[in-house]
Amino acid sequence: MTLQKRSVPLDGMRALAIVATIFYHLMPHILPGGYLAVNIFFVLTGYFITASVIEEYGQKHKLAYKQYLSRRFQKIYLPLVWMLVTVTAYLTVFQRDLLLNLRPWILSSLGMYNNWWQIWVGGSYFEQFYVQSPFTHLWFLSVMSQFYIVWPLFALLLLALFKDKRIILFTAVGLSLFSAVLMAGLYEPGQDASRVYYGTDTRLFSFMVGSSFAVVWPIGELDQSLPKGKRRLLAAAGLLSYAVLGIMFRCLSDSQTLTYRGGMYLNSLIIGIAVAATAHPAMGPAKILRFKPIQWIGRRSFLLYLWYYPVISLYQAKVVDTSTMPGRHLLVQALFILLLAELGYQLFEKERWKVPFLQNWRLGDNLSAMKATWSRSATRHWPEKIASLISLSVLAAALTGILQASSGENVAVQELRDQIALSQKKMEVINQDESIRSRAINNIEGLEREAVLFAHDMDITFIGDSVLLSAADQLLSVFGQAVVEGAVSRQLYQTAGVIDSLKERGQLHETVVVILGSNGTFTQSQMEAFIKRIGPSRELFFLTTNVPRIWKDSVNAQLALAESNHSNVHILDWDGHSDGHDDWLLADKVHPNPTGAHQLAIFMAEQIYRESNEENGSN
Missing domain, CATH: 1.20.5 (Single alpha-helices involved in coiled-coils or other helix-helix interfaces)
Known part of the structure; x- marks a missing residue:
């Protein structure tokens, strides 16, 4: 059996990986763990590279390293340069504002150190509303290329020294454990995880898992028949591994501590089991993944990966509001990705x-x-x-x-960062010393005196994301006793620990305002769990989201459903109130500018004051 034939079912795994990756970026609310799919590529790469080194060394006692690198980079570089040139030309003609800092992006991508460069400049993979380069995803290609260059030489050295392929197994297991421990140690809960997500050192364990399986389950034995009992065991392990991977992709979000402290390592181990079960042609997964449409996607997975992020980021930057007719926007983006990948396949693979x-x-x-x-x-x-x-x-x-292309900071991004940093600093100071809260009750433009007095003395807690943080300064000037608990990229289903912490500190007041939904929607069960955790005795006010993304209507529909099901849940329709007021928002059309933050604060004060009066039977 040739290597090409043996890898056919595993092309199906590549198809699953790229589909999950694209879903994560197009619809993060549906597949919040889709970012884990890159581990499939890493494990498969470790598996095939190590198997090739072992096989070639066993036959020739050497590795044709130059020819090996030439083959690898010939497949990578030409499509990569084509994508970089095409996207840069598009930016030059149609979206010149995204040319900012273009040269280091291109140089680091071609030099295959993009992941370390992004770490160096403090780039984030997870911040949705800071302007992202269309080349952000090339961190992945740099990690892969670094492995291509270093690992074969190291594996060859081990084989030459010890004359036993088991040394690769022992080394790979040791390195995988070291890498997983390093990821766990470097990760800081509550902080942006991009350092451990991008680092070759902290992602090495996935490659090493693949390398370990290349020794335990060699490619050369894949065409051998298996005893009935072993076949049943492998089939059961395969089905279970795919089921667990599906749960992980659906539930393990990119902000959970568990993800970086064992979750990703476990994910890679399960992928390794799935690879073992899929690689044997007699297994069920192998037969399913030979399905022609799956194979079509798998053979184009690299080109699909090259193009998916530029298409999504440039489309959303150009269209801005994808919340109306979201299905149409999804279809257009998917078609662009498929067409460009197919064009690349015909140009570089088929050379048509x-x-x-x-x-x-x-x-x-x-x-x-x-x-x-x-x-x-x-x-x-x-x-x-x-x-x-x-x-x-x-x-x-x-x-x-x-x-x-010019260099420097994006003005709009810096404005948002400065606004959030100012709010966070103010909240940290207040949390350390409550006595510095303003006791003076000043008149507030646009707000009646009765509402001013009501809001200033109210014990109220705000829970939210970067939208809350961007408006926190103005909120504190209106709600003088407010507790503000915000975090960038926070989603509703990630708040259990936040709520418990607020309760422990005695800061979860009887009135709670929730500003979440900008980063993705949530299910009815997630909403019910959130409301239950807050408690039925508290009055809950949810701010509708104005985020111009495909999940906006879903978020606001879930909020309306919660209001209809719970007497203590109320809606603050910021989406409707801010409609037509682009002058209240920053360039991303999501976060309020200082004027918008003031408008948001007085809007919430008016609405909560009115709701309180209605409940008390007064006008």
């Missing part, structure tokens, strides 16, 4: 068309090819001429963008 500056590095060869194309007068050569013109134009536009 020869286009200058795409499939060849040499400038002289490309210029000669263009000259030869234009020297032909036959009408049938016009497609080649048009393709060469398009290729040259795209390259020229990209080079123009690279030369014109």
